[in-house]
Amino acid sequence: MRCPYCQGEDSKVLDTSHDNRGIVRRRRECTTCHQRFTTVERPLLATPLIIKKDGSREEFDREKLLRGIRIACAKRPVPASAIERLVGEIESSLQRMGRAEVSSRVIGDMVINGLKELDHIAYIRYGIVYLQLDDLRAIRNEIDRLLKDEETSNGNKRTI
Structure with missing residues (x-):
C-alpha cells in the first residue's frame, strides 16, 4: 500500500477491523515517514x-x-x-x-x-x-x- 504522505511503498498494518458487509478497515503506518493512515477494502464481486x-x-x-x-x-x-x-x-x-x-x-x-x-x-x-x-x-x-x-x-x- 502506497503511503498518501510520502508515496513510500511499504507500510505495516497496526489494526484491522471487519464489518458485516465484508468491508475491511486497516490502520497502517508508513515505514518510511512513520505517518499513520487508514485504508478501506471491500470485495469487488460481479454485479449483473x-x-x-x-x-x-x-x-x-x-x-x-x-x-x-x-x-x-x-x-x-x-x-x-x-x-x-x-x-x-x-x-x-x-x-x-x-x-x-x-x-x-x-x-x-x-x-x-x-x-x-x-x-x-x-x-x-x-x-x-x-x-x-x-x-x-x-x-x-x-x-x-x-x-x-x-x-x-x-x-x-x-x-x-
Whole structure:
C-alpha cells in the first residue's frame, strides 16, 4: 500500500477491523515517514447488467444509485451511514442473486422499500418519479397509505 504522505511503498498494518458487509478497515503506518493512515477494502464481486425500461443494458453503477438516494434524502435527517448501508444492502442483494442481468425495476423496488423504512419524505420524493405519482391525488393517496400503515403499526398513533 502506497503511503498518501510520502508515496513510500511499504507500510505495516497496526489494526484491522471487519464489518458485516465484508468491508475491511486497516490502520497502517508508513515505514518510511512513520505517518499513520487508514485504508478501506471491500470485495469487488460481479454485479449483473441492468436492463433499462427501453431494453438497453448498462453496468450497475453504485455511485449512480448512491446519488439518486442522496437526492431523495436531501435536507432530511437521514445519516450518510444509513444511505451507505442501504446502497450496500442493495448491491449485496444483486450479487447474491447470481444473475447476469436484472431489470431496473428490481433495483427500484429495493430502493423504494428501503426508503420507506428510512424516511417517509424521501420515500415520497423518490416515489413521485419511480411510482409515477403524476398528480396531487396520487401523491395524497400514497401519503394516506403511509399514514394508515403507520397507524396500524403504532397502535393508532400518528407520527408523520
